[in-house]
Amino acid sequence: MAQWMRKKQPALPDPDEETQQEPTQTELVQENVAPGSPMSPNVETEPDEAGPLLRVSGVERSFQVGGLPLHVLKGINLELQPRRLVMLRGRSGSGKTTLLNLIGGLDQPTKGEIVFREHPFHRMGDDARTNVRRRELGFIFQTFALMPLLSAYENVELSLRMADRPRGEWKARVMECLELVGLAKRMHHRPFELSGGEQQRVAIAKAIAHRPRLLLADEPTAELDS
Numbered sequence: 001m002a003q004w005m006r007k008k009q010p011a012l013p014d015p016d017e018e019t020q021q022e023p024t025q026t027e028l029v030q031e032n033v034a035p036g037s038p039m040s041p042n043v044e045t046e047p048d049e050a051g052p053l054l055r056v057s058g059v060e061r062s063f064q065v066g067g068l069p070l071h072v073l074k075g076i077n078l079e080l081q082p083r084r085l086v087m088l089r090g091r092s093g094s095g096k097t098t099l100l101n102l103i104g105g106l107d108q109p110t111k112g113e114i115v116f117r118e119h120p121f122h123r124m125g126d127d128a129r130t131n132v133r134r135r136e137l138g139f140i141f142q143t144f145a146l147m148p149l150l151s152a153y154e155n156v157e158l159s160l161r162m163a164d165r166p167r168g169e170w171k172a173r174v175m176e177c178l179e180l181v182g183l184a185k186r187m188h189h190r191p192f193e194l195s196g197g198e199q200q201r202v203a204i205a206k207a208i209a210h211r212p213r214l215l216l217a218d219e220p221t222a223e224l225d226s
Helices: 094-105 125-136 151-162 169-178 194-206
Strands: 007-013 026-031 054-065 068-080 084-089 109-118 137-140 214-217
Touching: 007 054, 026 054, 054 094, 068 094, 094 109, 094 214, 125 137, 137 194, 151 194, 169 194, 194 214
Parallel strands: 137 214
Antiparallel strands: 007 026, 007 068, 026 084, 054 068, 054 109
16 A cells, blocks of 8 residues: 655635635545556556646636636646545535546636646547546546436446447446445336435446546545445
């Protein structure tokens, strides 16, 4: 297990406060992910790459609110290496979800650069970013983001379909992920037949099913039992 590395990141301003005030600091904590983990990429066929997995340089994100700019992120710089478990900590409203959306290609920065592997998200169009997300990124959202008419099994399988994974591996991988989160016996239930915690676990299984190179989790255990 690698030693913990702590790195102070540039401040993330609170959107509820005046933009001229000094922002608060956030902390980025990193740890190695063990090879062979169910959440890691396929290490047998995809060895670690040289260089960082993700680079964020001088990123800013602002929105127009009532005709005035609201600066949510300013001067964000970070670099992530492969097989790292990273935790971004900051108070509510400091822009953590906004930063995750930018890193995952769901949004684009007002200023700065975001490069995931060889993909410059800050310059790519919506369709190009979508193709990368389907194959190489996994998301665990606060709101689950499950298809309401699909069963737990079908929701997890959808991740493999969208990533263009070979059909022959779908069943085994779906069952592996559902068993990992303790829901193999609930695989035929739809989201409305599951508790909030069970829906969250399906969302986790769905996010890791296609073995993404980068897994982004926004409060992934908020609905789970303590």
